[in-house]
Amino acid sequence: MSIGLANFWGLLGGLLVxxxxxxxxxHRTRVPDVVVLLLCGIAxxxxxxxxxxxRFPNVTRGVGTLALILILFAAGLELDVRRARxxxxxxxxxxxxxxxxxxxxxxxxxxxxxxxxxxxxLLAGAALGCMSGAIVLPMLEQMNLRPGLKTTLVIESAxxxxxxxxxxxxxxxxxxxxxxxxxxxxxxxxxxxxQSIFHFVLAFVIGVGSGFVWARVLPRISNHRxxxxxxxxxxxxxxxxxxAMYGSDLFAVMVFGATLANLLGxxxxxxxxxxxxxxxxxxxxxxxxxxxLAFLVRSFFFVLLGAMIQxxxxxxxxxxxxxxxxxxxxxxxxxxxxxxVFWRGPNRQELELATTLMPRGLITAVLVLEAIxxxxxxxxxxxSLTFGLILLTNGLGLVATVRAKRMEGTASSREQQPxxxxxx
Numbered sequence: 001m002s003i004g005l006a007n008f009w010g011l012l013g014g015l016l017v018x019x020x021x022x023x024x025x026x027h028r029t030r031v032p033d034v035v036v037l038l039l040c041g042i043a044x045x046x047x048x049x050x051x052x053x054x055r056f057p058n059v060t061r062g063v064g065t066l067a068l069i070l071i072l073f074a075a076g077l078e079l080d081v082r083r084a085r086x087x088x089x090x091x092x093x094x095x096x097x098x099x100x101x102x103x104x105x106x107x108x109x110x111x112x113x114x115x116x117x118x119x120x121x122l123l124a125g126a127a128l129g130c131m132s133g134a135i136v137l138p139m140l141e142q143m144n145l146r147p148g149l150k151t152t153l154v155i156e157s158a159x160x161x162x163x164x165x166x167x168x169x170x171x172x173x174x175x176x177x178x179x180x181x182x183x184x185x186x187x188x189x190x191x192x193x194x195q196s197i198f199h200f201v202l203a204f205v206i207g208v209g210s211g212f213v214w215a216r217v218l219p220r221i222s223n224h225r226x227x228x229x230x231x232x233x234x235x236x237x238x239x240x241x242x243x244a245m246y247g248s249d250l251f252a253v254m255v256f257g258a259t260l261a262n263l264l265g266x267x268x269x270x271x272x273x274x275x276x277x278x279x280x281x282x283x284x285x286x287x288x289x290x291x292x293l294a295f296l297v298r299s300f301f302f303v304l305l306g307a308m309i310q311x312x313x314x315x316x317x318x319x320x321x322x323x324x325x326x327x328x329x330x331x332x333x334x335x336x337x338x339x340x341v342f343w344r345g346p347n348r349q350e351l352e353l354a355t356t357l358m359p360r361g362l363i364t365a366v367l368v369l370e371a372i373x374x375x376x377x378x379x380x381x382x383x384s385l386t387f388g389l390i391l392l393t394n395g396l397g398l399v400a401t402v403r404a405k406r407m408e409g410t411a412s413s414r415e416q417q418p419x420x421x422x423x424x
Contacts, residue, residue, distance in 0.1 A: 019299035034135055034302050034361050035394050041306020051307040064301045064366035070294035071134045072250050073235050075158045076257025077287040087148055090342035091155025097338055099163050101331035103129035109327050120378035123171050123371040130164030132361030133157040143404040148344050161363045162251035166199055168367045175374045202247035204255055210238045211259025228289040298362055305365050313384030321388030332358050359397040360390045
């Protein structure tokens with residue numbers, strides 16, 4: 001079925017209204033809005049055939065990448081380094097352990113169960129290994145958790161997107177560099193470690209440097225029109241420049257946002273240099289503007305992703321999706337138990353919540369599409385598998401939000417009691 005231009009704009013407006021209603025529905029029922037958007041995409045795509053997203057794979061990838069840029073920049077703006085430093089080790093350790101164990105688990109599952117090649121399996125593990133901060137962060141906002149626990153999970157989710165993008169980028173560079181199925185595992189691991197360090201350090205330097213420069217420029221332009229649009233342009237330049245220099249582009253965007261947020265804060269030394277500049281207010285306005293853009297773009301992406309799904313492929317990949325879900329759970333349990341030492345006194349309910357809170361979403365879909373470009377034959381069935389995994393993990397996320405609701409009373413009572421661990 002083809003639609004005219006006027007009907008297209010009407011459909012576009014209807015999708016925006018739907019995205020808003022799905023977001024409000026998520027706040028009331030704790031059902032992730034991504035599920036509603038994906039189901040809408042299925043209805044408009046394979047259902048009534050109004051959208052044929054399979055014909056526009058590059059458009060889908062581009063929209064998803066733009067949404068990731070905006071979401072990670074907003075996540076960086078919300079990351080207060082001063083407040084998060086006590087839980088930084090716990091959150092970072094949980095992110096690294098969870099991602100590494102999940103990636104290796106999926107890699108082994110793909111090799112031994114799905115009989116895939118080594119590099120295709122590593123790409124699959126790297127793409128499916130990271131949870132979606134675009135889903136976790138809104139979920140955490142709705143949960144009345146102990147501040148220490150919430151900060152730990154926020155730090156983990158902020159690291160998750162950048163970590164997944166970094167490792168997938170490294171693997172893609174190894175594939176283009178001539179790594180084959182005959183290359184030894186030690187050589188692949190060594191190349192990953194060396195390139196990961198290089199990409200990480202380069203992105204960090206670019207993000208911090210760009211943030212410092214732009215924090216000095218903002219006071220001179222913030223009283224003019226369109227300065228937030230200009231900031232958005234700088235975000236895109238930071239992304240593309242880091243990519244051109246073979247750094248971790250998405251991680252650089254997040255560091256850029258975090259640098260801006262902390263340099264523009266009320267305790268920043270830049271306030272002494274820029275008299276009369278209310279940095280905290282401008283920082284919140286930047287966050288609001290880019291969060292609105294992120295909401296717009298991610299809504300379209302999930303609808304397009306749902307429109308790409310074929311019912312036949314979803315049925316065929318249901319059992320592999322369940323198998324990978326079990327791998328995710330096993331890796332998550334081990335990661336939570338190993339990192340709990342740094343969690344400052346978690347109870348059993350909090351550990352169970354952290355274990356089930358591992359939704360896949362935007363970052364997963366975008367990275368899977370990137371991986372398919374490198375290994376189109378071996379990974380051609382992965383869109384359907386990824387879709388099934390997104391639905392299953394968001395179902396677990398719904399269980400986590402229900403548990404968090406039951407924990408609200410106990411969380412408030414724990415906060416009123418002295419915490420000897422925190423005092424230490």
